[in-house]
Amino acid sequence: MTVQTDWNGLAEAEFRAILRAFIAEKCPANLRYYPYRFPAATTKVWYEALHEAGMIAPGWPVEYGGMGLTPARHLVFIEEMEAGGTPFLHDSGVRNLGPALIAWGTEAQKQHYLPAMHSGAHIWCQGYSEPSAGSDLASLSCSGRFEGDRLIINGQKIWTTSATEANHMFALVRTDTSGPKQEGITFVLVDMSLPGLTVRPIDNLSGHSDFCEVFFDDVSVGADAVVSAPNEGWKVARAQLGFERIWAGSPKRAVKTLAQVRRLMAARGLLEAPGWGERLAQATFDTLDAQDLYARFADLVGTGGTLGVEVSALKIWSTATFQSLSEMLIDAAEDEGGIAGDLDADGQPLDVLAPYYESRAPAIFAGTNEIHRNILARSVLGLPKSG
Amino acid sequence: MTVQTDWNGLAEAEFRAILRAFIAEKCPANLRYYPYRFPAATTKVWYEALHEAGMIAPGWPVEYGGMGLTPARHLVFIEEMEAGGTPFLHDSGVRNLGPALIAWGTEAQKQHYLPAMHSGAHIWCQGYSEPSAGSDLASLSCSGRFEGDRLIINGQKIWTTSATEANHMFALVRTDTSGPKQEGITFVLVDMSLPGLTVRPIDNLSGHSDFCEVFFDDVSVGADAVVSAPNEGWKVARAQLGFERIWAGSPKRAVKTLAQVRRLMAARGLLEAPGWGERLAQATFDTLDAQDLYARFADLVGTGGTLGVEVSALKIWSTATFQSLSEMLIDAAEDEGGIAGDLDADGQPLDVLAPYYESRAPAIFAGTNEIHRNILARSVLGLPKSG
């Protein structure tokens, strides 16, 4: 690791310039500008470059090897990574678990886990949802039973993103059924190589296996794998969301799909075809407006404001825009819109169905858009509780 | 009155031909093809022509001066009246009250009221809604108190269409508060010239006064003005809806507005303007499809099928189409879209804002579209009761 830089102390322009130069030098061109997540092995070179430069954990405090960025600086970091088209990583550990561990973990947990997720040795997945606990997460039933200094886990998780790539899981398990459902939930760290743990990939519409079912059959972990205290897991999971929520509303994928639409329309001579110009104009408005909305929340964070539940509006708009652009791409392909795989768009390959498939999950995961509407109705609009 | 014709016995083509000839002869050209309701005095000449020809009450049995049409024939009658652009009449008595009286009224009530509504001497309005009982009609509170052979009415009705034109009202009043809210409601006939009854017109968005508030201050009617029995009014009101529901979903007004849109677009050279052609095509689809949907229900009635609650779908679609066409008309007027009164469209006057105003009430009256969605969700889609 190089000498620690005072990233927040740099002028913003200089900070951006450093990031751009770094991306240009270290991020392989063949990994850039893809809307999909590659396997961990493919992106390992970039993950390790970030790790070695001390840039894999922009939001962590410096003492744990993070960049210690202020929220505003963190957003600049994200902007530059997105502008440079750097690939999605299997960095759920760094992004989601790390801050929770730093806040709630024991010193021993921090010592053991943080360096390994920083280096990429540990790849983490998140075990929250269950077959009967989707939108209603708090009703989860995957059970944890304490026996001496062991916690024995039985049950099932589902929709676990990248479980086949991960070797560790942070999970919520039910350790007490006697009280209200938000209580009695424990946040636990699981080594996925333990006996009794089975992963079954689930094919999604595009034929990929982004998410999995994970089965626990008497999986035994030490009680020292519990974060915070037993039955206190709901608190940890909620706090973990915090800053990350703005991610779910990033217009990044809408922006990429709009670029594909424009490219295809140009290739097919549709830019001046009747009706298409206005449709492209509206799609461009919807996307640029999403960026303005994103910037509004980013500014809010940047100026030290708190990111309230209003950010759900961003998630709803960005995911809906991504979806409608994905259908516009199919429409712009006209007779070829129903054909799978890469089409030719003026010499460049273009898979017009992929964004349709890819744009479904964002409106469902991280809270369905319907759940986010409930939140906005109650918490922002002050409407009465519905029956 | 002329010799009674066996209208159902005529061949359909002949029936249509008779109606067309009659309209051509008797319905003044200056009353035809208007989407708005004229004052009763204005349309009196046409009302009386229908009365004299025995054609004012197409659905009534022949013995009461009706045409005794089968449901299928009745729809043909409506089709021809609409195609001929005959004006909306103040015929709520004939359309809504008449069938209820024939079913539930005493012989004395029939003798007294039916001829007067047939001739147009009695003009009826419907007193159902109240300030606190709109969508939730059964919660109405306008009270009726029996005192000997009198019924004393106190309270208020609202959204009473054409109350300023009417001289009689059929109303629902609360005569018992002890049981479930659908019980304890009485259906009563009120002479509006009685002391204690006051009408206050309510201006609507277009500056017209289509509907009113009606106040009752110790208005005393005879107990013989009750239809069916005291506290049995809900049954009478519900049954009264029956066949008339298809009216609310008539695409007639959407069709007229589409014609205005086309006329304006042609006058403004928009038929081949970028984006406009496709928009007109879609608007035409939406309207023609509404006609197909209407025809489906009409056929259902015509072939002896029962008109189920599915007809709510027709109401939702037709009213939504009317509304979106009304905004398209404003848009097609471009810089002139915000100007009130008649514009010039290739030499013909056109009020581009009127349909916007006129298209609001149909989505709200006769059950808001939201109430119709509730009905469809429960009764047609079989979804569970919402909390």
Place this chain on the structure above:
Amino acid sequence: MNRIDDDTAVMLREAVDKHARRNMDPGLVRSRRSTTPGYAPSHLQALAEQGWLAAFVPEAADGMELGVDAAAILTEGLAPSLLVAPLDSFFLATRTLVGAGAGSDLFAGFAEGETLPVLAFQERPGDVFAPQTAQTVCDASGRITGGKAFVVGHAGAGRFIVTAKRGAALILAMVEAGAQGVETETQWRADGTPIGQVRFDNAPSVIVADDTATVTQAIGLAVDEANLVVAAELMAHIDAMMAMTLEHLRTRVQFGKPIGAFQALQHRAVDLYVRQLLSRSVLDPAVGQVAEGMEPFERSRLVSRVRCRLNDTARLVARESIQLFGAMGITEECDLSLHVKRVLALTTWLGTSGQHRAQFAQSLASSNQNFSHEEIMP
């Protein structure tokens, strides 16, 4: 063409529903993805045995010479089990031949499922509305050279029915799929069924019709009818997705109650239902009218209206069903995916909504004379 009466329609509907239910096998549908010819050979045999191929062969060739009304019933019945192919290709080609007045000898082997006829008439995106040909020519000795695209059914084709230019004339020719100089290339549609390009290099042919008017008229009618058959298939997928989604809403419990008890989801389901009912109300009479016979200009306008409504409803229901299903809706193993992918494949075949709408818009602009109050269709 012969219309079917109401009793026959009821019987046919029952027969095809029964057949489709008995042969429903989602696992088989999935396993056949990205394989040719896109259906089980035994399925073509079954269609023949049921008499559903002979149904469209001319009476002179011992068939029943039925048309779009029968085809719509068969398609709608087969679609819930994903068993339409290759009946759609067969119908399009056979109707073209019938319309072009092809001799009865040209239908040999059709009714028995021995020879699958496949129409190859498109050459580039968007030309479905103009049955012309720019790239394919026929020489004096009847040899065809050129290429066709968007050919559905190509992989199982016994004979290609091909449009070509001979001098200034648009002709229709029949080329054996196995003849010298015929090559095909396969792409996969969203549902894993094949769609092909066909190239002809001096391929021998039999001329079916040699005057432009006949060919244009025959293809125009057959494509319009096939569009209604696609619409009928879309109707079946709409119905299937709606049934699955409503069942999910009734049974999936979250927050202690079926999610179908949440009013916001109820109203969204109702808005889908309104479109479903609208689609049905548009489709059925259109099939009847076209089966009765219509003037070509009005027929094409009607067909475009139907295709737009069915395309748009199918895509809307697909999109909303996925969302209402939640995470399960984006899995391959949920049978909803079978219908969603079929919808993605179908809504771009024989004209997208955008193309049909543009066609209709042109007709509105060109036929705009004067407007009366009564008039909405010029």
Place this chain on the structure above:
Amino acid sequence: MNRIDDDTAVMLREAVDKHARRNMDPGLVRSRRSTTPGYAPSHLQALAEQGWLAAFVPEAADGMELGVDAAAILTEGLAPSLLVAPLDSFFLATRTLVGAGAGSDLFAGFAEGETLPVLAFQERPGDVFAPQTAQTVCDASGRITGGKAFVVGHAGAGRFIVTAKRGAALILAMVEAGAQGVETETQWRADGTPIGQVRFDNAPSVIVADDTATVTQAIGLAVDEANLVVAAELMAHIDAMMAMTLEHLRTRVQFGKPIGAFQALQHRAVDLYVRQLLSRSVLDPAVGQVAEGMEPFERSRLVSRVRCRLNDTARLVARESIQLFGAMGITEECDLSLHVKRVLALTTWLGTSGQHRAQFAQSLASSNQNFSHEEIMP
């Protein structure tokens, strides 16, 4: 033009809010419908006394020479009380004069509200985007003959700022409203405010600018800025309608509970809120950017995007608010109607969404060269 700093903005916002609240009078608004000049004369006086007219007059004429950022704040503050007119007309005209480099003497009486300047530049529908003139000419002696349309503020105008052709040049001239040869005709907008046509018959004028480039640039900037001011007013009406509708949802009881407890209505209200927040997020930075100064091509594109979003949100919120209010929503006496009608009037002034979208589409088509992954705005 001078930008205002954050502290000034806060103070200005507070002052105008206070003024608007104090002068709110829906009854007066209704009673003034279909009367000229469309606002109370005392209101113009009040605007002058507050210094909100002098704000836009050049420093050389003892004003503050503020621009669109200040105008947006004032407009948004006055709009909830329906008190914007005639500040909108005043701003459009004054900014045109400033942009054209008009001498300070031409601003006499403006700051005091004694003379209301009104820009008259449109001649036919749709020409808001092309500050040309086809019908209005200026002769060698400065006399103007021709006609203008869609002139907002005409009925109270002291001076018309008029575009005209002199030879091949587009010039800007100032004509006294009371001068010989000036006639106006009034129509009423949806909200009962006047909009006018102005005809000039050999009317004497003072030439403000006489070269095409200066006039085009000045009008282009002033119209873009005025479009943002209209957008700011629309934002205020969106906020007002949302507040009223949410209050109605919270308090109107049916079926034993506030109707806002019905989830289907909640989700519809949320969808309105999303658009409301989106509109705000688009408007505010755009005002800042334009106030900073932008290259005209990009500025016009940005303005079109803002207008489309604000227009469309305002119309959506109007439509949905009426429906959510139920029968009360279609009454004139419900104050919602004041905002709905103002929205109907505003959304067609200085460009409809359709016109702005078409403008933007043209710019997309014309600037389409090559695309990279990063790029979305060519």
